[in-house]
Amino acid sequence: VAKPDPILKASGIKRRFGGLTAVNVDHLEVQRGTITALIGPNGAGKSTLFNLLSGFDQPDEGQWSFNDHQLRRLRGHQVARLGMVRTFQLTKALTRLSVLDNMLLAAPGQTGEGFLGAFWRPGWKAQEKANLAQAESLLERFKLIAKRDDMAGSLSGGQRKLLEMARALMVNPSLLMVDEPMAGVNPALVQSLLGHITALRDDGVSVVFVEHDMDVIMGISDWIVVLAQGQVIAEGRPADIRSNKQVVDAYLGA
Ligand code: ADP
Numbered sequence: 001v002a003k004p005d006p007i008l009k010a011s012g013i014k015r016r017f018g019g020l021t022a023v024n025v026d027h028l029e030v031q032r033g034t035i036t037a038l039i040g041p042n043g044a045g046k047s048t049l050f051n052l053l054s055g056f057d058q059p060d061e062g063q064w065s066f067n068d069h070q071l072r073r074l075r076g077h078q079v080a081r082l083g084m085v086r087t088f089q090l091t092k093a094l095t096r097l098s099v100l101d102n103m104l105l106a107a108p109g110q111t112g113e114g115f116l117g118a119f120w121r122p123g124w125k126a127q128e129k130a131n132l133a134q135a136e137s138l139l140e141r142f143k144l145i146a147k148r149d150d151m152a153g154s155l156s157g158g159q160r161k162l163l164e165m166a167r168a169l170m171v172n173p174s175l176l177m178v179d180e181p182m183a184g185v186n187p188a189l190v191q192s193l194l195g196h197i198t199a200l201r202d203d204g205v206s207v208v209f210v211e212h213d214m215d216v217i218m219g220i221s222d223w224i225v226v227l228a229q230g231q232v233i234a235e236g237r238p239a240d241i242r243s244n245k246q247v248v249d250a251y252l253g254a
């Protein structure tokens with residue numbers, strides 16, 4: 001569906017794994033300043049689509065643009081520099097670093113550009129100072145500042161999700177893609193995560209997220225896109241999706 005002010009536009013995106021077409025999206029637009037939920041059964045292609053759009057996987061076919069930048073041949077760190085990022089689960093290596101170092105590693109200039117690239121350029125010291133200030137301010141906002149020197153691996157499931165989101169915000173994105181932010185999060189932290197997502201939207205950051213919990217989806221989404229077998233089978237406002245019997249019966253199990 002065409003949107004009045006799309007921040008992201010994709011067409012003809014295909015990704016095949018052997019004989020399987022995991023993603024086959026004819027057309028998709030994300031309206032600027034909204035929270036868009038991407039939903040669908042396991043294996044529908046949601047994570048693959050995230051990887052493609054954010055430059056961490058390459059499609060077999062397709063074009064997409066972000067703020068009128070063509071992204072087709074860009075790598076993840078280049079896409080991030082333009083202001084579009086996805087969250088990543090903390091890898092085993094990252095769990096052995098402090099919370100603060102996790103933040104600093106996600107800073108601009110550190111993402112896939114190599115050690116020398118991060119140092120041997122004019123102004124790196126000022127940049128490092130700015131990165132530290134931003135990391136600390138995000139850790140305050142996400143209530144992780146008391147944990148700044150703890151190993152990331154010591155965080156609870158919910159705190160890890162908060163750290164994953166805070167890391168992504170180190171590049172000041174205008175579009176944030178979050179894959180299953182509530183997975184493994186205890187109920188006390190779910191509200192806090194939801195609050196952060198709506199606050200980002202209210203600050204002008206567009207958010208696309210993958211989620212299974214219907215209450216969460218209906219509660220915070222401005223728009224819902226339903227993916228099944230790699231294709232967009234329905235999209236609309238929460239009320240429209242909730243009353244779409246075919247979607248509910250087949251994909252939402254409600
Ligand atoms: P979702 O996130 O909606 O659960 P995925 O995008 O992870 O779905 O997967 C979509 C389909 O693509 C699944 O059938 C999955 O097995 C397959 N798939 C995903 N990544 C790969 C890969 N690297 N190699 C082969 N098949 C893959």
Ligand code: MG
Nearest residue numbers: 046047048179
């Ligand atoms: Mg997935």
